[in-house]
Amino acid sequence: MTIEILNRRTFLAGSAAAGAGMMLLGNKAFAQSANPNESPMLADLIANGDLPPLADRVPKQPFVVGPGTLVSEEFLDFEVGAFGGTLRVTNLNGLQTHEITLARAMSILRAPDQSTSDPLPAIVSECLSNDDYTEFTLTIREGLKWSDGVPLTTEDVRMLWELYSDERIYPSFPQIVRSQGAGNGAPGALTVVDDLTFKITFDKPYGAFIAQMASWIPGYTLLFRPAHHIKKFHGDYASAEEIAPALQKFGMDTWENLVIQQDIEHWDLPKPYAIGIPTLAPWITVESTPSMIRLERNPYYWKVDTAGNQLPYVDYVEAPNTNDLQTLILNVAAGRYDIVTQYAQLKEMPLYKQNEQTSNIRSVLTGSINNPPLLVLNHDYDYETEGSVWQSLVSDPRFGKAVAHSINKEEVNKNLYFGLFGLDGLTKEGYDPAASNALLDEIGMSERDGDGFRLDPAGGRFELDITTAEIQPDFAPLGELLTSYLQDVGIRTSLTLVSDDLFTQRLNNNEVQAAIHWSDGPIWEPMISIDYMPNHKGQWAPACYEYWSTNGAGGRQPPAYIQEFFEIHESRYAVPPGTPEADAAYQRLTDWFATHYATIWPTGTITKPEVFSARLGNTVKEGYATDRGLDYCMEQVFIRA
Secondary structure, three states, rough: EEEEEOOOOOOOOOOOOHHHEEEEEEEEEEEOOOOOOOOOHHHHHHHHHOOOOOOOOOOOOOEEOOOOOOOOOOOOOOOOOOOOEEEOOOOOOOOOOOOHHHHHHHOOOEEEOOOOOOEEEEEEEEEEEEOOEEEEEEEEEOOEOOOOOOOOHHHHHHHHHHHHHHOOOOOOOOOOHEHHHHHOOEOEEEEOOOOEEEEOOOOOOOOHHHHHHHHOOHHHOOOOOOHHHOOOOOOOOOHHHHHHHHHHHOOOHHHHHHHHHHHHOOOHHOOOOHHOOOOOEEEEEEEOOOOEEEEEOOOOOEEEOOOOOOOOOOEEEEEEEEEEEHHHHHHHHOOOOOOOOOOOOHHHHHHHHHHHHHHHHEEEEEOOOOOOOOOEEOOOOOOOOOOHHHEEEEHHHHHHHHHHHHHHHHHHHHHHHOOOOOOOOOOOOOOOOHHOOOOOOOOOOOOOOOOOEOOOOOOOOOOEEEEEEOOOOHHHHHHHHHHHHHHHHOOEEEEEEEOOHHHHHHHOOOOOOOEEEEOOOHHHOOOOOOOOOOOOOOOHHHHHHHHOOOOOOOOOOOHHHHHHHHHHHHHHHHOOOHHHHHHHHHHHHHHHHHOOOOOOOOOOOOOEEEEEEEEEEOOOOOOOOOOOOOOOHHHOEEEOH
């Protein structure tokens, strides 16, 4: 029995059921014009015979972008746009911003916004699952091509599976394509049916694989890499003489290292060494230097609008480098960028509003895919010390609850976020110093030293050290506020600020007692992100994660309450997001975080600004739920005349 991914109806996109001359968009059909429009920048290439006509460049049934396929209609009034122009986006210190990276993050399936529920086939024309989510059958859109004009086929999947299984290229089969996305899961088995259809089979139910295919984080490179390109550098497919020029060009000593470099995920496509690697994204990287990243349209892009116009509308994307954040902020206010999401901050909102008319910009407040910076308590810190005081405290939910009650969320919100953040979050406790003091007394920390700070339950000196880095501008000031709140209830607290690299090193070595870091909470439920895991941002139990992911070969055997967390996580992976079973498992997950205090929310949900050139069409409106929807679908943005 085959079923549609979520609602048990068969996906029909691209099937004969649509009728001749029609394209399917969900349950809507749109007429395809006899002569679909395309960008004038391609006219000379077509006239000279350097580029085939549009009908030979797009799939037989392209993916149709229209109302509700990218961002929900509530937050984007879609209109058919116009071709041409250049989008200017930010680039700080030579780093790729979300505007550059996510403009290229095409997913295999597509659901509006930051959702993975009931996704449409996108790169594939059909995706079927058996009824226990152990087997997925996918069919590539007929006629879909890489940016160099080579057809996308199942050879691109087969070659990738070969690389995944080759220890010379991948030290181990990637976790995301193992059963239930677990490090100790069995690798998914690939079966090639024909040039366009293939099956992936897992030995356990893996409904969350649907979320992986609908997520921009793994993107299309989860299943598709250009085999014809990679084979040019692979010692099993090309001779040493054929590979030698590329080794010299990229400064590599072995063909294995060259394949590792060229077999890249979509995140790295704007890198200098990625120029020339075929892509399925709307824009191709043509320049990547310390001073500029420049993209130009992919003439073989596989999406069209409801009028049959090939997307993207905009011909070029440019990201000139800026070495100073304050200069970048002034450039935003002066209207020198068209889309700013990552580096727009609340504290600059008055500046943006003041310059809206003179700089022809528009600023809106949206939600975010991120949580606010959180206080992370490391439940594995000092676990190897017999009789560890920290272990006795952190494993007792009363300690975490006392810490939560000590934090004045309203004051944090007012002082750091202009009162625009929420006061909700997974930590339910409000500011109640009396309750905090009572809980600390109850767990044996009633005695104090000469400085007025609490002794540990054994009568020894106790200090909580919070470590962080200035990854975001609010991390350090939040740390100062948290230190003050904790000291007010008698917990001796220190704040250690280190470099980004040292912070990561200490987290990886399990040397951090408590940290300040953010996570992607609003996209946990659709499973676009699972950075709630113990080894992710903040690392709240890295040794337990190692034990879980290696079947006990390393790390720390989780205590019962952390083992419960892993069981909840595994139950989420068995079923697709949006099903009743998935909703119930997610509720158990949030309840676990609310009662075990691996992370403590110092305030609530984020409000943040985004800044757009007023000349743009098809951008999000005020109040949009997240700050990544536009990045993830910039192909529909256009420049008004």
